[in-house]
Amino acid sequence: MSEFDTAMAVEAEDGSGARAVLGAGWVIGAAVNGGVLMALGAVALRRAVERAGGHGDPLVLSAYFLSAAQAGPVRLRTEVLRTGRSMSTGQVSLLQDVDGRPVERVRALATFGDVDAQSEPVWLAAEPPDLPGPDRCVAAGRESSPFAGPISLLDRLDIRLDPATVGWAGGRPSGRGEVRAWVRFADGREPDLTSLIFFLDALPPVTFDLGATGWAPTIELTGHVRGRPAPGWLLVAVSTRNVIGGLLEEDATVWDSRGRVVAQARQLAGVRMPSRPVTASAAGAAS
Amino acid sequence: MSEFDTAMAVEAEDGSGARAVLGAGWVIGAAVNGGVLMALGAVALRRAVERAGGHGDPLVLSAYFLSAAQAGPVRLRTEVLRTGRSMSTGQVSLLQDVDGRPVERVRALATFGDVDAQSEPVWLAAEPPDLPGPDRCVAAGRESSPFAGPISLLDRLDIRLDPATVGWAGGRPSGRGEVRAWVRFADGREPDLTSLIFFLDALPPVTFDLGATGWAPTIELTGHVRGRPAPGWLLVAVSTRNVIGGLLEEDATVWDSRGRVVAQARQLAGVRMPSRPVTASAAGAAS
Numbered sequence: 001m002s003e004f005d006t007a008m009a010v011e012a013e014d015g016s017g018a019r020a021v022l023g024a025g026w027v028i029g030a031a032v033n034g035g036v037l038m039a040l041g042a043v044a045l046r047r048a049v050e051r052a053g054g055h056g057d058p059l060v061l062s063a064y065f066l067s068a069a070q071a072g073p074v075r076l077r078t079e080v081l082r083t084g085r086s087m088s089t090g091q092v093s094l095l096q097d098v099d100g101r102p103v104e105r106v107r108a109l110a111t112f113g114d115v116d117a118q119s120e121p122v123w124l125a126a127e128p129p130d131l132p133g134p135d136r137c138v139a140a141g142r143e144s145s146p147f148a149g150p151i152s153l154l155d156r157l158d159i160r161l162d163p164a165t166v167g168w169a170g171g172r173p174s175g176r177g178e179v180r181a182w183v184r185f186a187d188g189r190e191p192d193l194t195s196l197i198f199f200l201d202a203l204p205p206v207t208f209d210l211g212a213t214g215w216a217p218t219i220e221l222t223g224h225v226r227g228r229p230a231p232g233w234l235l236v237a238v239s240t241r242n243v244i245g246g247l248l249e250e251d252a253t254v255w256d257s258r259g260r261v262v263a264q265a266r267q268l269a270g271v272r273m274p275s276r277p278v279t280a281s282a283a284g285a286a287s
Numbered sequence: 288m289s290e291f292d293t294a295m296a297v298e299a300e301d302g303s304g305a306r307a308v309l310g311a312g313w314v315i316g317a318a319v320n321g322g323v324l325m326a327l328g329a330v331a332l333r334r335a336v337e338r339a340g341g342h343g344d345p346l347v348l349s350a351y352f353l354s355a356a357q358a359g360p361v362r363l364r365t366e367v368l369r370t371g372r373s374m375s376t377g378q379v380s381l382l383q384d385v386d387g388r389p390v391e392r393v394r395a396l397a398t399f400g401d402v403d404a405q406s407e408p409v410w411l412a413a414e415p416p417d418l419p420g421p422d423r424c425v426a427a428g429r430e431s432s433p434f435a436g437p438i439s440l441l442d443r444l445d446i447r448l449d450p451a452t453v454g455w456a457g458g459r460p461s462g463r464g465e466v467r468a469w470v471r472f473a474d475g476r477e478p479d480l481t482s483l484i485f486f487l488d489a490l491p492p493v494t495f496d497l498g499a500t501g502w503a504p505t506i507e508l509t510g511h512v513r514g515r516p517a518p519g520w521l522l523v524a525v526s527t528r529n530v531i532g533g534l535l536e537e538d539a540t541v542w543d544s545r546g547r548v549v550a551q552a553r554q555l556a557g558v559r560m561p562s563r564p565v566t567a568s569a570a571g572a573a574s
Contacts, residue, residue, distance in 0.1 A: 059506070059534070059555070060506060060507045060555045062349035062351075062396060062507065062509055064349075064368075064376050064396045064398060066368055066369045066376055067369070081351075081353055081391060081394055082353045082354070082391070087506065089351050089353055089394075091394065104368060104369070107368055107376075107378065107396060108396075109349060109351045109394060109395075109396060109507075111351060111506055111507060111555075117532065117533075118531065118532035118533055118534050119531055119532050120531075120532055121531075121532070122530075122531050123497070123530040123531065123560050123564050124464060124497065124527065124528065124529060124530040124531075124535075125528070125529050125530075125531060126528040126529055177411060210410070210411065219346070219347060219374065219398055220347045220349065220396075220398060220509065222349055222507065222509040222553065224534075224536055224555050226529060226531050226534070227531065240411065241411065241412070241413040242411060242412050242413055242513060242548050242551065243409075243410040243411040243412075244405065244406055244407075244408075244409050244410065244411075244412060244513050244514065244548065245404065245405035245406050245407055245408070246405055247346070247405050247511075247513070248411075249511055249551055261529050261531065264529065264536055264553075266509065266551075266553045268346070268347045268398075268511050273410050277410050
């Protein structure tokens, strides 16, 4: 069984509950990665929706992050709000016991349907960016930067950053607010609908490209699944256009190995900007 | 009292409930406008969050549309999930009685905080598009097109469409998937945080610009509030990059009269594309 499938193993508890274990291998610093939590929530809710008679492919999921999840047991509480012929909607909460009482980590709403019935024809689609192949990109391993040490998550992934958007790793952020990378699971597991939800938040935060060195905690993330991914590398591009006060939006687009848009996300995240942030014009003047 | 404030009048019921009335003046065809429902949900949840001791400005709200709301009474059920020093998160459901039993229309999650503490400094921001002033744009009144007849909502609004993105009204959609407009309340009420949530879904669907003539029902919409709007016109730009199968994402950005980004949204919506849709290249070839 692949590492990701082990992480997604959900044990049914009763009509509206399930249990799982968050592994220590999916941690960023002091918290379990948000993408793992979203994907796990989608797995539990999918089952509840299918039991209620609905199609079970995630089409859209909105997750609100309430407190930092820790490695260890987690309970999933599901509620099916509506089942329909083509789409069904539900809610899922992830809870962990802290000092004997349940603390909610994430609450999410999601709509499920039949993704294959919604992925043809392609009337209009974002073109994949032009970047070198994975072998000519920069591997983002745990040893690649001082930031990366505490990120056990990086061992689960094979991330190859576009050389044009990796200046920040050498102290030269571009200031454009863009990061692009090829990504796949390190153990060779192929992407599927559930893992798309995970990959929507697997890249380094786009704020690294603006000179911020701290993490950018997600407040809310909404992901859309637009197609079933073909086997092989995924190409993920993240960008931001509005960094205001201590908040930014981060948009992600995911293409599969055929160049098809298979997922999108927008998140609202927090950031502590450096007192003299790098902007594209300043970076241009300095080079 | 302005029309919008009348629509937002929420009467507290008990600890976690409230009542309101959806007016017939906010209808698009057979359903109450989704922006009104989202804004009303935000008003009810704001009160619950403030009662629990949290800051009450909406920062992000994700609404899932479950069934079409009708003019008439609506119940709002709120739940505060977490209150924090800077941000608090809650959930709200809008329900209407149908044949004597409650039917859920919308469920939403939202995070509240202090928007003024999050709107300075502007590190990076999307520039407002360059379009003619409101007086040189195209008024989108109820009498302006055959589509607009059943849309009582249009009487509440003053929408001035950019001539460059209004070709669809005369049967010549551009195929670019873009609509831009100045917008304000018809009765002169100034924009505020609550109405920003409403304005995030007040423009004609961007699919009109791709040759689709039917409505594009919202499945899910997530809005971010990025600043308190100055008095005057709002400028709203909506666009899509991915129309696949029967679904599209529609992104909205809202600038205030000072040219500041004050809100953003992305929604997943359904669309029935014409058998020969207009694309930008086809539109170019035809002109």
